[in-house]
Amino acid sequence: MLQVDQFISSPLPMALPASPTTPGEVLSIVKKLRNNKSPGHDLINNKIVKNLPPKTIILLTYIFNAIFRLSYFPTTWKSALIIVIPKPGKQPDLPESYRSISLLPTFRKIFEKLLLKRLVNIALKQNALPSFQFEKSKLERYLPINEAAVTGSISTGIGYTQLSELCVTMDIPCMASCTFVLVQGFIDKRIHDVAEIQMKIAGDEERRLAIEAGSVDIDGIVHF
Numbered sequence: 001m002l003q004v005d006q007f008i009s010s011p012l013p014m015a016l017p018a019s020p021t022t023p024g025e026v027l028s029i030v031k032k033l034r035n036n037k038s039p040g041h042d043l044i045n046n047k048i049v050k051n052l053p054p055k056t057i058i059l060l061t062y063i064f065n066a067i068f069r070l071s072y073f074p075t076t077w078k079s080a081l082i083i084v085i086p087k088p089g090k091q092p093d094l095p096e097s098y099r100s101i102s103l104l105p106t107f108r109k110i111f112e113k114l115l116l117k118r119l120v121n122i123a124l125k126q127n128a129l130p131s132f133q134f135e136k137s138k139l140e141r142y143l144p145i146n147e148a149a150v151t152g153s154i155s156t157g158i159g160y161t162q163l164s165e166l167c168v169t170m171d172i173p174c175m176a177s178c179t180f181v182l183v184q185g186f187i188d189k190r191i192h193d194v195a196e197i198q199m200k201i202a203g204d205e206e207r208r209l210a211i212e213a214g215s216v217d218i219d220g221i222v223h224f
Contacts, residue, residue, distance in 0.1 A: 018068040018118045018156060023054070023061045029113050030057070033106070040105035041081040049106050064111055068118075071158065077108040078168060115166075119152035146175050150183040 033046040052060075067073060080102035090097030153163050160180045167174035175183075 020065045020068060021061055021114050023057050025114070026061050026064065026110065027057050029110050038103050040103045041079055042105050044106050046106055060107065064114055067111060071162070073165060077105050080104050122152060122155040146179060146183050147187065149175065150180060150187060154184065154187065
């Protein structure tokens with residue numbers, strides 16, 4: 001547990017911010033919002049967002065890009081409106097007789113879609129996602145959820161604390177800190193193994209070029 005605590009309290013690694021979004025990308029997400037969804041605690045529903053003027057879409061883009069640049073998630077978007085619905089045929093005086101629904105702010109949902117797209121792109125560029133055909137019509141890619149989350153965290157330069165906060169805002173359970181450390185160790189080893197193989201390939205190529213150029217002494221040692 002000491003290793004876990006040290007990892008959580010360690011400073012974040014330096015990393016470039018995520019690629020900025022554009023008003024066009026934001027507007028494309030807004031157009032796909034469903035009208036029948038309930039609003040969060042700010043009472044701004046999808047119909048209202050769909051009728052926002054272009055200037056407001058541009059201002060939203062500024063806000064989303066500031067979040068990417070500063071790695072700061074607005075506190076008000078971390079809150080959800082909890083609705084409790086009774087289960088049919090259950091005793092009303094028992095907590096387990098109810099199920100809860102978290103109603104999230106619409107602007108937060110838009111940002112989550114922007115963030116998800118960038119995390120997936122980073123994982124694809126690093127060739128971290130194995131191919132798996134689970135639809136007959138097209139080839140898709142998948143990755144176990146914990147490995148995908150840790151890979152995205154490493155790529156974007158965030159740690160476990162920031163990942164857990166993001167999971168809270170998205171209303172999804174987060175892995176335990178010890179699991180994060182274990183998965184990160186697995187990914188680090190895989191990166192190290194791949195880097196070692198690539199360095200050996202590069203070294204063999206340099207050796208071949210040096211031999212072809214005659215850069216070999218009388219003892220057969222190659223000089224690059």
